[in-house]
Amino acid sequence: MQHFKALLKDEAGTAALGAALARTLVPGLAIYLHGDLGSGKTALTRALLHAAGHEGHVKSPTYTLAEPYTVALAGGSVEIIHFDLYRMVSPDEFIEAGFREYFNEHTICIVEWPENGGAVLPAPDIRVFLSVHGQGRDVELQALSDQGSQCIDRLHFAPNL
Numbered sequence: 623m624q625h626f627k628a629l630l631k632d633e634a635g636t637a638a639l640g641a642a643l644a645r646t647l648v649p650g651l652a653i654y655l656h657g658d659l660g661s662g663k664t665a666l667t668r669a670l671l672h673a674a675g676h677e678g679h680v681k682s683p684t685y686t687l688a689e690p691y692t693v694a695l696a697g698g699s700v701e702i703i704h705f706d707l708y709r710m711v712s713p714d715e716f717i718e719a720g721f722r723e724y725f726n727e728h729t730i731c732i733v734e735w736p737e738n739g740g741a742v743l744p745a746p747d748i749r750v751f752l753s754v755h756g757q758g759r760d761v762e763l764q765a766l767s768d769q770g771s772q773c774i775d776r777l778h779f780a781p782n783l
Contacts, residue, residue, distance in 0.1 A: 623765040623766060623770070624764075624770070624771040624774035624775060625763060625764045626761075626762070626777060626779075627760070627761070628760075628761050628779070629755060629760055629761075629781055630662070630758050630759040630761055630781060631757070631781070632757060632758055633662075633665060635758060635759070635781060636662045636665050636669060636759060636761075637669040638779065639666060639761060639779055639781075640666045640667070640669025640670040640671075640672075640673060641669055641672075641673035642777055642778060642779035643666075643670050643773075644671075644673035645673070645778070646773040646776040646777050647674060647700075647730055648695075648730075648769065649698075649727060649728050649729065649730060650726065650727040650729070650730070650769065651730045651731070651747050652745075652746045653731070653733070653748045653749075653750060654743075654748070654750070655667070655733065655736070655750045656736070656737070656749060656751045656752070657752035657753055658753070658754070660754065661752040661753055663734045664682045664706070664734065666750070666752065667680070667704055667732050667734070668680040671691050671693070671704070674691075674693040674695065674702065675693040675694050675695075676691045676693055676702075680704070682734075683704055683705060684706045684709055687706060687707065687709070687710060687715070687716075687719065688703055688706075689704045690702070690703050690704075691703075701724075701728070701729045701730070702729070702730045703721075703724045703729060703730070704734075705733040706734040706735060707733065707734065707735040707736065707738040707739050708734065708735040708738065710739065713738070713739050713740040713742040716742050716743070717742050722742070722744070746767075746770070747769045747773070748763055748764065748773060748774070749763070749766060750762070750763050750764075751763075
């Protein structure tokens with residue numbers, strides 16, 4: 623499967639990667655974001671959503687667990703659900719909230735802290751690993767499906783050197 627690695631020198635690099643990822647999005651995609659607090663997961667998601675056409679505020683769904691956004695994609699309207707499972711006490715909360723229904727061929731799901739969802743989460747198409755590296759971030763994208771591989775193939779991103 624495809625993978626991609628880069629060093630993002632600063633927040634502008636993270637924003638540029640988010641914009642590049644937005645151009646690869648297709649309905650049905652599940653992207654899981656891994657990294658410590660402050661590693662840039664929400665910043666990457668915010669940049670992706672703005673590049674995908676969302677014009678309003680993008681808040682971290684730390685307390686609500688999920689925030690929906692509607693964007694125009696390939697001539698149609700697509701819902702992107704941004705999940706933040708950091709404060710989730712048990713994977714059962716995910717099921718009880720009815721969140722699994724969003725993982726379908728029409729919706730794009732972006733999940734921060736997927737490890738807190740355990741086995742109740744569907745398999746992702748792409749895993750993104752972010753880690754602090756000096757003033758910047760190391761990033762690795764791993765495709766785990768054909769759809770994820772196609773997205774990484776379409777990714778046109780030159781890290782800020």
